[in-house]
Amino acid sequence: MIIAERKPLDAILGMMTPYHKVLVVGCGTCASVCLAGGAREVAMLGSLVRMTRQTNDEPIEVAEATVHRQCDKEFLLPLAAEVEAADAVFSMGCGCGVQLLAETFPQRRVFPLLDTKFMGVTLEPGWWAERCRGCGECVLDRTGGICPITRCSKGLLNGPCGGYRNGKCEVDPTVDCGWLLIFDRLKELNELESLRAILGPKDWSHGAFGQPRRVVRDDVRTSAEEGHV
Amino acid sequence: MTLREALSSGRFVVTAEAQPPKGTAVDEALQQAERLRGRVAAFNVTDQQSSVMRLGSLALCHLLVERGLEPIYQVTCRDRNRIALQSDLLSAAALGIENVLCLTGDHVSLGDHPQAKPVFDLDAVTLLVAARELTQGHDLTGHELAGTPRFFLGAVVSPCAEPVEPQLFKMEKKVRAGAGFFQTQAVFEAERFAAFMETARGFGVPVIAGVILLKSAKMARFMNQNIPGIRVPDDLIKQMEGSKDKEGTSAEIAARLVRDLRGLAAGVHIMAMGWEHLIPRVLEFSGLPAPAEAA
Ligand code: SF4
Numbered sequence: 466m467i468i469a470e471r472k473p474l475d476a477i478l479g480m481m482t483p484y485h486k487v488l489v490v491g492c493g494t495c496a497s498v499c500l501a502g503g504a505r506e507v508a509m510l511g512s513l514v515r516m517t518r519q520t521n522d523e524p525i526e527v528a529e530a531t532v533h534r535q536c537d538k539e540f541l542l543p544l545a546a547e548v549e550a551a552d553a554v555f556s557m558g559c560g561c562g563v564q565l566l567a568e569t570f571p572q573r574r575v576f577p578l579l580d581t582k583f584m585g586v587t588l589e590p591g592w593w594a595e596r597c598r599g600c601g602e603c604v605l606d607r608t609g610g611i612c613p614i615t616r617c618s619k620g621l622l623n624g625p626c627g628g629y630r631n632g633k634c635e636v637d638p639t640v641d642c643g644w645l646l647i648f649d650r651l652k653e654l655n656e657l658e659s660l661r662a663i664l665g666p667k668d669w670s671h672g673a674f675g676q677p678r679r680v681v682r683d684d685v686r687t688s689a690e691e692g693h694v
Numbered sequence: 695m696t697l698r699e700a701l702s703s704g705r706f707v708v709t710a711e712a713q714p715p716k717g718t719a720v721d722e723a724l725q726q727a728e729r730l731r732g733r734v735a736a737f738n739v740t741d742q743q744s745s746v747m748r749l750g751s752l753a754l755c756h757l758l759v760e761r762g763l764e765p766i767y768q769v770t771c772r773d774r775n776r777i778a779l780q781s782d783l784l785s786a787a788a789l790g791i792e793n794v795l796c797l798t799g800d801h802v803s804l805g806d807h808p809q810a811k812p813v814f815d816l817d818a819v820t821l822l823v824a825a826r827e828l829t830q831g832h833d834l835t836g837h838e839l840a841g842t843p844r845f846f847l848g849a850v851v852s853p854c855a856e857p858v859e860p861q862l863f864k865m866e867k868k869v870r871a872g873a874g875f876f877q878t879q880a881v882f883e884a885e886r887f888a889a890f891m892e893t894a895r896g897f898g899v900p901v902i903a904g905v906i907l908l909k910s911a912k913m914a915r916f917m918n919q920n921i922p923g924i925r926v927p928d929d930l931i932k933q934m935e936g937s938k939d940k941e942g943t944s945a946e947i948a949a950r951l952v953r954d955l956r957g958l959a960a961g962v963h964i965m966a967m968g969w970e971h972l973i974p975r976v977l978e979f980s981g982l983p984a985p986a987e988a989a
């Protein structure tokens with residue numbers, strides 16, 4: 466899922482300063498699961514904002530709505546009336562949600578309330594960790610199911626650098642060396658020999674470094690338009 | 695005699711370091727190198743070591759070549775993508791630089807511009823592949839070159855890393871990717887290096903062992919706690935602690951190590967960390983006879 470974190474309250478109040486009636490839109494999917502922008506967080510932030518503005522003698526009306534997910538227009542369209550009634554819209558979805566809201570309702574300013582962090586997993590309640598950088602050409606089959614691009618701080622493809630110490634990476638003693646994890650896993654699987662193959666140079670043109678990417682499935686699409694971004 | 699010739703002749707090779715300045719004041723680095731003329735085979739010119747922004751390795755290598763001193767051009771994958779790396783390698787060849795040491799590079803977060811975007815488009819293995827392709831007359835994508843460079847390619851390995859097995863795995867890949875010599879992270883225990891060489895020798899490529907001049911017990915403890923792959927044994931720390939003549943003791947320790955490494959390594963790479971003036975003494979104490987032999 467996509468992991469995000471709410472922006473600090475001061476930053477949020479700053480963005481809201483010019484407005485008197487705002488709509489805060491939560492997202493019931495990733496942002497909700499990572500406890501950043503689901504219905505609960507929307508309600509909590511709503512009260513916080515109302516209270517603070519009241520105390521400052523600058524009352525504000527905060528309407529709240531949480532949709533199933535913000536990255537599909539069908540869930541956003543029913544918000545039309547509430548969007549219309551607000552001076553501005555504040556999204557508690559990831560960056561994709563914020564943008565689709567803005568695309569769907571171009572007449573309203575849409576602001577982000579979350580900082581979108583990464584694609585990751587829940588390790589335990591309250592602890593999320595990055596697992597995929599969306600490189601566009603997965604190599605997990607070669608590396609024992611552990612991503613070298615994400616779990617190695619340098620994204621190395623051919624084994625560890627000389628920077629590990631006590632199993633940890635040179636950049637941070639609380640971060641496991643991804644390559645030692647890969648090495649151990651392949652050893653356990655009795656597949657160490659497969660590491661001898663030289664991987665790369667990787668084709669980064671499939672990664673998040675160039676033009677915006679798209680996936681178009683003609684077997685699923687309904688419109689006949691050229692697939693565009 | 696070039697580094698390549700020295701290594702293939704089988705003589706025990708000594709290399710040292712030349713650190714580009716933070717700024718344009720290159721005189722000190724050049725004078726230091728000058729003082730070691732004839733005593734070391736080549737100078738490793740670091741590539742923004744520890745991710746601290748400095749004058750480029752290529753420029754200092756060029757200045758050494760101009761003075762008839764032999765550089766080892768260190769190239770890391772940290773700051774340049776494959777286009778820039780290949781281009782710089784061609785530039786190096788055009789400037790008469792032959793020895794290239796291909797490294798991954800430290801992470802940017804360890805240096806003085808931790809906000810920078812790290813590159814790591816290639817890694818040390820694929821950088822070697824790229825450099826070798828250039829020597830075969832074409833670039834990484836197969837496009838032909840007008841004028842083919844000649845390189846003596848090297849790589850690094852950390853023989854005292856724990857675990858060492860992944861290092862050996864990667865070392866073997868580097869050999870297959872074109873590494874013709876290795877230089878190592880600092881070694882303090884010849885026995886550990888000997889154990890590493892039992893496997894590494896099989897790769898058939900000369901290994902130059904890293905030797906750091908200890909400056910104090912404090913520095914040794916700091917390295918033990920912070921520098922991956924370095925282990926200074928307690929007795930050496932005690933020796934430094936009890937010493938009234940730190941430089942003398944440091945040179946003695948290093949000399950003893952060089953002596954012990956003589957039968958095991960193809961040479962030593964001395965990292966003097968500012969005590970370059972001790973290098974001749976270390977070589978003398980170690981019984982490496984004439985500067986002529988080391989030259
Ligand atoms: S290899 Fe690429 S797609 Fe696969 S997990 Fe890593 S970043 Fe994601």
Ligand code: SF4
Binds near residue numbers: 624625627
């Ligand atoms: S220490 Fe391990 S995780 Fe960190 S950069 Fe080196 S190989 Fe990657």
